[in-house]
Amino acid sequence: MKSKSKQEYKLRIPSQTDNLELIRGFIGKVAEKVGFNEDEVGKIELACDEACTNVIKHAYTDKDTNKALDIVIKIDYQKFTVIVTDHGRGFDPKSIKMPDLNEYLAELKVGGLGIYLMRTLMDKVDYNIQPGVRNQVKMVKYFINKENADLVKSEKEV
Amino acid sequence: MQEFKVNRIDKDDLSILKIGGFLDAHTAPNLEKAIQNLVDDGRYKIIVSFADLSYISSAGLGVFMGFIEQIRSHGGDIKMSNMTPKIYRVFDLLGFPTLYDIFDDEAEAYDKYWSTGEKEA
Numbered sequence: 015m016k017s018k019s020k021q022e023y024k025l026r027i028p029s030q031t032d033n034l035e036l037i038r039g040f041i042g043k044v045a046e047k048v049g050f051n052e053d054e055v056g057k058i059e060l061a062c063d064e065a066c067t068n069v070i071k072h073a074y075t076d077k078d079t080n081k082a083l084d085i086v087i088k089i090d091y092q093k094f095t096v097i098v099t100d101h102g103r104g105f106d107p108k109s110i111k112m113p114d115l116n117e118y119l120a121e122l123k124v125g126g127l128g129i130y131l132m133r134t135l136m137d138k139v140d141y142n143i144q145p146g147v148r149n150q151v152k153m154v155k156y157f158i159n160k161e162n163a164d165l166v167k168s169e170k171e172v
Numbered sequence: 173m174q175e176f177k178v179n180r181i182d183k184d185d186l187s188i189l190k191i192g193g194f195l196d197a198h199t200a201p202n203l204e205k206a207i208q209n210l211v212d213d214g215r216y217k218i219i220v221s222f223a224d225l226s227y228i229s230s231a232g233l234g235v236f237m238g239f240i241e242q243i244r245s246h247g248g249d250i251k252m253s254n255m256t257p258k259i260y261r262v263f264d265l266l267g268f269p270t271l272y273d274i275f276d277d278e279a280e281a282y283d284k285y286w287s288t289g290e291k292e293a
Contacts, residue, residue, distance in 0.1 A: 031198035038196075038227070056258055063229045067197040127230035127266060134265060 023087040029070050029100060037066050037085060041096060044087050048094060049157075058155055061135040062096050064128035065151045069100045093137075094155045101148050175199075177224070178206045186285060187215045188278060192224025195232035203235045207250075211239065216248020219281045223254035228262055236272070249273065251281040 025040050027033050038059045045055045062085075069083060084099040132139050138154040176199035177192040187210050195203060210218060220236075236250055243250060253275040255263065263269060275281040 031196070034196045034198050034229075035194055053258075053261075056261075059227075060229060060262065063196060067229065067231060071197065127233060131230055131262075131265070 019091075021089040023089075025085040026082050027085070029081045029083040031067070031070055033083075034063055034066060034070075037083075038063055040085070041087065044089075045094060045155075048089055050094070050155075054155070057135040058094070058096070061132045061153055062098070064132050065096075065098045065153060068128055069098060069149070069151070092156060094157065096153045098151045098153075099148055176202050178203060180206060180210070182215070183282075185215070186217045186219060186282065188219045188221060190221045190223065192226075194227040195225060196227065196229045197231035200231040200235050203232065204238070207235065207239050211242065214246075216243045216246040217285055218243065218248065218250045219278055219285075220250060220252050221254045221278050222252060222256070222259050225259055226256070228259055230266075233262070233266065233268065240271070249285075251275065251284060253278045253281045 023040075023044050025037070027037065041062045042055050042059045045058045050058065066083060066085070081101065084097075086097045086099070088095040088097070129139075132151075132153060136153040137156050138152075140152045142148075142150040142152065175193050176195055177190075179190045181188045181190070189203075189206055189210075191203065193199070207218070210216070240250055251273045252263075254277055255274065260274070263272075263274065268274075273281065273284060275284065
């Protein structure tokens with residue numbers, strides 16, 4: 015874990031599925047840079063892919079392919095936060111139930127796995143939905159290791 | 173850019189799909205098409221080899237979920253092989269190993285079709 019000072023990385027990109035690879039590359043490179051191991055980088059990439067896929071598929075109608083998707087990565091000594099913002103239709107997060115995995119598997123349903131994956135792969139997932147204004151998904155991954163604990167301590171002493 | 177690739181090999185009544193690259197919401201329709209072509213040809217005994225696949229998201233997993241019921245109802249199956257640990261972890265996270273036969277290599281998947289009599293001589 016090298017960089018623990020506050021940093022921000024931003025990407026504004028057309029809301030299209032052919033940009034998912036680029037989005038994963040961006041998020042993955044930043045996660046790698048701040049010291050996450052390969053396994054953790056993979057988890058962060060996958061969670062963000064799922065969040066962006068949901069936005070691309072649901073927030074905008076098919077006609078809105080020129081709409082932008084904003085991705086902001088915020089880093090502080092404690093955590094890696096990814097905020098995905100769109101300006102599309104929005105949805106009621108209360109309407110999204112955490113799928114019961116056994117039920118899901120039993121019924122062989124298609125879809126709905128993305129949100130399950132996001133919540134499983136990241137430490138925290140929050141929605142901030144303002145229909146017609148903006149819709150945000152915020153995902154957090156905490157840095158957890160001895161070095162970080164030391165940094166947290168040193169930060170408190172400052 | 174590493175494109176998604178799918179190569180089909182037909183052996184007797186089995187078909188092997190070798191997939192590679194990235195399998196996400198953008199490329200999943202290509203896999204869907206490849207499996208749909210097998211179903212249209214009446215070829216339900218399928219092995220998917222993941223050897224060259226470096227990434228999978230739920231959109232890719234959804235393709236298998238979308239076909240498995242139909243394929244099994246015709247006496248077939250989708251058996252999987254050659255997953256890297258990274259790909260296997262995503263399957264494992266979602267409990268897919270209880271749903272699908274996953275093998276270390278294609279030969280094992282092939283043998284399984286023989287040993288269970290699922291493959292016709």
